[in-house]
Amino acid sequence: MKTKIAQKKKPASTKKKTVEKKKPVKKPAEPSESKIQKNLRTISLLRGMKDITPKDELYWRTAYHKAEEMANAYGFEFMETPALEEAVLFTRSLGKDTDVVDKEMYVFEDRDGTRVALRPEWTAGAVRAYINHGMQSLPQPVKVWNYGAIFRHDRPQAGRFRQFHQFGCETIGQRHPCLDAELILVAYNFLKDLGIHANVNINSIGNLEDRQNYTIELVGYLRSKRSYLCENCKKRINKNPLRVLDCKEESCAEVIQESPQIIEWLGEESKTYFMKVLECLDELGIPYILKSTLVRGLDYYCDTVFEFFEDGNEEKSQNALGGGGRYDMLVEQLGGQPTPAAGFALGLERVISILRAKEDNKNLLEKPWSKVFFAQLGDQANYKALKLIEEMRLQGVIVRHNLAKASLKGQMETADKLGATHTLILGQKEVHDGTIIIRDMDSGNQEIVDQNKLIAEIKKTIKTAKPRK
Numbered sequence: 026m027k028t029k030i031a032q033k034k035k036p037a038s039t040k041k042k043t044v045e046k047k048k049p050v051k052k053p054a055e056p057s058e059s060k061i062q063k064n065l066r067t068i069s070l071l072r073g074m075k076d077i078t079p080k081d082e083l084y085w086r087t088a089y090h091k092a093e094e095m096a097n098a099y100g101f102e103f104m105e106t107p108a109l110e111e112a113v114l115f116t117r118s119l120g121k122d123t124d125v126v127d128k129e130m131y132v133f134e135d136r137d138g139t140r141v142a143l144r145p146e147w148t149a150g151a152v153r154a155y156i157n158h159g160m161q162s163l164p165q166p167v168k169v170w171n172y173g174a175i176f177r178h179d180r181p182q183a184g185r186f187r188q189f190h191q192f193g194c195e196t197i198g199q200r201h202p203c204l205d206a207e208l209i210l211v212a213y214n215f216l217k218d219l220g221i222h223a224n225v226n227i228n229s230i231g232n233l234e235d236r237q238n239y240t241i242e243l244v245g246y247l248r249s250k251r252s253y254l255c256e257n258c259k260k261r262i263n264k265n266p267l268r269v270l271d272c273k274e275e276s277c278a279e280v281i282q283e284s285p286q287i288i289e290w291l292g293e294e295s296k297t298y299f300m301k302v303l304e305c306l307d308e309l310g311i312p313y314i315l316k317s318t319l320v321r322g323l324d325y326y327c328d329t330v331f332e333f334f335e336d337g338n339e340e341k342s343q344n345a346l347g348g349g350g351r352y353d354m355l356v357e358q359l360g361g362q363p364t365p366a367a368g369f370a371l372g373l374e375r376v377i378s379i380l381r382a383k384e385d386n387k388n389l390l391e392k393p394w395s396k397v398f399f400a401q402l403g404d405q406a407n408y409k410a411l412k413l414i415e416e417m418r419l420q421g422v423i424v425r426h427n428l429a430k431a432s433l434k435g436q437m438e439t440a441d442k443l444g445a446t447h448t449l450i451l452g453q454k455e456v457h458d459g460t461i462i463i464r465d466m467d468s469g470n471q472e473i474v475d476q477n478k479l480i481a482e483i484k485k486t487i488k489t490a491k492p493r494k
């Protein structure tokens with residue numbers, strides 16, 4: 026074998042042939058586990074992203090539960106559109122010169138060359154789906170709710186993430202002041218039920234004609250104040266002057282504050298419509314603040330626009346808990362029949378950060394499994410435990426356990442940490458006798474019961490059990 030290799034490699038030569046000594050081939054050493062760990066860097070979260078870990082589980086489950094309950098109570102049906110859409114869906118609906126499209130959208134070329142975007146909001150997708158699924162032939166309005174992750178390449182800071190979650194509702198197919206008020210009511214009550222007292226900031230930006238008239242006035246004013254504006258807003262004067270009104274730069278704040286008020290440029294129809302929305306809110310007892318500079322940062326809006334803030338926490342736009350408004354032109358802009366619509370979205374990270382800071386969160390869901398722990402000792406008990414736990418689960422009794430732990434002491438400590446009110450103990454003797462011990466974790470009292478009666482017995486016992494601190 027050795028010579029064969031040498032012959033193959035060495036070309037014929039006139040020089041004296043030397044038999045090449047084959048160097049022993051060094052097998053690469055198997056990297057030890059610790060070496061693997063040393064050589065590989067740990068992978069961190071991307072900027073602006075966050076994990077939702079079990080410690081936040083109850084906040085997130087409560088928010089979802091409440092969103093579902095609210096949406097159902099007001100007749101909204103669940104709809105989920107994909108996270109990935111054609112980018113043009115958003116450029117055409119939100120507007121090219123908006124911050125979301127201009128600076129924040131995650132856009133890339135898909136493998137087939139299509140320009141796609143991660144959804145930077147729910148509304149455009151909902152309208153696309155309304156058109157695609159022929160929902161205009163359903164009884165109107167079509168009321169849908171959505172819940173899930175949204176992506177914006179925003180500058181990360183408190184309350185601003187690059188992946189965040191929104192709960193939103195859209196009412197598509199009719200125009201009526203009561204529908205605008207109902208949307209505000211759903212969001213307001215969602216927050217109220219979570220123990221958050223919200224203020225509603227509201228304005229009207231009228232119809233297209235109103236906005237065109239107002240824009241002429243606004244551009245004149247902004248040109249006179251050009252030198253005070255940030256570089257972006259200087260460009261916006263000609264491209265999309267309304268966007269100056271939602272600029273977040275401090276330098277622009279004073280100019281915006283003193284700008285002409287859009288409400289004064291509304292035509293009769295728009296004014297009457299807005300007054301009726303306010304009357305509905307009065308009737309419902311929802312407090313609101315008229316905010317003349319509120320125009321919202323997306324191009325599809327008309328007439329009613331609104332935002333929600335926690336009471337006393339309104340100075341910065343990044344504190345907005347949510348917002349929405351009417352968008353009567355959007356269905357048509359996306360290729361459908363002229364169809365009025367309105368909606369809102371709430372930012373759940375901001376909502377949950379308020380809940381987390383609260384001491385008395387009465388409305389948080391409880392962990393359903395914390396009452397009973399199953400401890401076992403010995404091989405036979407180990408296998409039997411698995412079967413009993415499954416039987417209990419089928420009868421609606423959720424049990425925590427650690428079947429990989431052998432020591433009873435260790436298991437009792439886990440039961441205690443988990444706040445179990447009762448621990449079931451199964452040892453060799455109990456397996457043999459067909460019994461099981463129910464231990465009250467507070468008093469330490471133990472009761473031996475027949476395994477066949479376990480489920481009925483434990484159901485009775487935990488019914489009256491008070492949660493442990």
Ligand code: HAM
Pocket residue numbers: 145146147148177179184185186187189190191193194195345346347348349350352367368369370371372373374375
């Ligand atoms: P939006 O005002 O762009 O409206 O977003 C709604 C809410 O999402 C904001 O008020 C805020 O709470 C949250 N949010 C926005 N950006 C971020 C971020 N980077 N990090 C964390 N939370 C954020 C819309 O999205 C419209 N589609 C609402 C709508 C529905 N209008 C009609 N229908």
